[in-house]
Structures are given as C-alpha cells and as structure tokens.
C-alpha cells in the first residue's frame with residue numbers, strides 16, 4: 001500500500017519524502033490555506049521540488065491539486081483543470097464527485113489529463129469514478145468516522161467491487177482524510193491502494209510504547225555487559 005502525504009507544506013513534504021519515502025502528495029484548498037502561501041506559489045514550489053528530486057511525472061510521483069471548489073459546471077471544471085495540469089506533469093487534478101465533476105473527469109481522462117475524483121462518501125460514487133477511468137478515487141474515511149460511522153466495511157466494499165470488475169489498480173483507491181493508525185490498518189486489510197494522511201498521523205503510526213520499553217530493557221542490559 002502506498003503512502004501519500006496530505007499536505008501543501010513543502011517542508012513537511014520534503015521531510016516525509018526524505019525520511020520515510022512517501023509515494024505521492026494530495027493537497028486540497030484547506031491544506032493550501034494552512035500553508036500560508038498563495039495557491040499558485042504552492043503549485044510552483046511542488047513542481048520545482050519534483051524536478052529537483054528527479055521524480056517528474058505523475059507516474060513517478062503524483063501530486064493531486066484541486067480545482068477552485070466554487071466551480072460547478074463541467075466545462076469550467078475542464079478549463080480550470082487544464083490550467084493546473086499545464087503547470088507540471090506531476091499534477092493530477094482533483095475534481096469533486098458531482099455529476100458535472102464526473103463528466104469533467106471523463107472528458108479530461110480522454111485527453112490524457114489524469115484525475116482524482118474527490119469528496120467520495122459512498123461505494124456508488126466510487127463505482128462511477130472507475131467506470132469513467134479516473135486515475136484515483138478518494139473515499140474519505142476520517143470525515144465519516146468523525147460522524148460515528150465505521151469505515152472498515154466501506155473500504156472493503158469498494159475494493160471488492162473493484163476486484164469484481166477488474167478495476168483494481170486501474171482506478172487506484174486513495175483512502176483519504178485518514179486520521180489514526182487503526183484506519184491505516186483497516187485500509188491495508190481491505191486492500192486499498194493508497195492512504196493519504198497528515199504527517200502527524202504517519203508519525204503516530206510508527207510509534208509504539210513497547211518499542212520504547214524494549215529499548216529501555218536492552219539499554220539496561222547493555223550497561224551491565226562488558227563490550
């Protein structure tokens with residue numbers, strides 16, 4: 001399962017890439033706002049960094065960038081997506097999973113512009129994303145679980161459906177808004193392709209109190225042993 005960093009902060013992205021090898025990045029308007037920088041500046045920094053790391057192209061390192069969420073009409077979505085796509089071959093265009101969004105993604109994919117159908121909250125939405133060949137589909141986990149739903153079955157259903165119809169891997173499942181190590185494991189058990197989460201979520205998932213406890217035990221033993 002691939003790990004994408006859900007962030008628009010270039011320092012965090014560089015850190016995560018260098019320390020634990022993230023496979024891609026997802027951004028959204030909220031992440032860009034939290035970076036404190038203008039949208040186009042963030043995109044420019046990400047494109048430049050991908051070049052400096054020799055990971056140019058969405059096949060090597062996909063970076064999802066979202067169109068202006070005020071746009072409702074498919075033709076306007078397509079125009080906005082084309083502008084972002086022209087900035088770097090790493091950019092995959094995030095489009096909301098509305099009827100117009102599906103039409104826009106379908107048209108963009110036909111032209112070779114890769115898309116990420118986002119704000120997906122049901123298996124039925126995930127089906128239509130795959131039927132229209134989006135590169136990625138982003139079912140949101142955290143937002144649903146914050147509202148009391150258990151998403152393990154939800155992700156398992158999507159992967160099973162994709163397996164049934166040969167869509168696994170063709171439209172890659174990004175479990176989005178992942179907030180906890182348990183959610184990461186649920187997504188992996190279900191066979192999702194990717195999880196995207198913030199830096200702190202990944203860092204929490206690497207920590208275990210027994211690991212620290214084990215280090216204390218071994219340190220004590222080391223200190224009582226001749227080297």
Ligand code: E4P
Pocket residue numbers: 006026027028030031118138142176177178196
């Ligand atoms: C996914 O691609 C989204 O950017 C993301 O997971 C949304 O989560 P957030 O609640 O952290 O913004």
